[in-house]
Amino acid sequence: MKPSIGRIISLLSREIAMELKDVVEPFGITVGEELYFMTLAHEDGITQDRLTELVSVDKSATARAVKALENKGLIRRNIDQKDKRNKKLYLTKAGHEIYPELSKALVSFNEKLTSAWTDEQYNQVYHSLEILQQRFQK
Structure with a gap:
């Protein structure tokens, strides 16, 4: 039996x-709010449905996340x-103010997380995860 990818x-x-x-x-912000905040930072002016x-x-x-970030x-x-x-x-003025440093911190975190990989390994893992994610997007 193959090891469980999901696990x-x-x-x-x-x-x-x-x-x-x-x-x-x-x-x-919380871990749960980060995805919403960063998405809005890149897609400012979208609807909640989008x-x-x-x-x-x-x-x-x-x-819930929008309400928390608004509060x-x-x-x-x-x-x-x-x-x-x-x-x-x-994003509000306060949101725009924290975005650059938060973005840097997240890039640094990602680099630390993947530092043991070569560029080729990174690209392979990223591509494989994208394919897996696309199965759930349908």
Whole structure:
């Protein structure tokens, strides 16, 4: 029987989350909020529904994360002028202020995480994980 890929990914996910906590906490966000914040930093002005699609979670999880980031003053909701039923999400001034340093900290964390790999190994693992992720996107 082949070793379980799902099990190793699950274990790694928990271990990475524990380490990532130390990286993101100084910026006033949680590991769970980091993905939403960084997605908005790259896709400023999207709707909450679009954010849900981009991070591949359910709407209630997105709503909780958006509310938490909004309460922390890192994002804001504005009514979409083209469609008043929609609200668009934007980083606030405070969000834009922490983004550069948070981004650097995350890059450093990723480099530390993958430092034992050659570029070829990194690309192989990344490509394999992308293929696996795409199976869940369908």
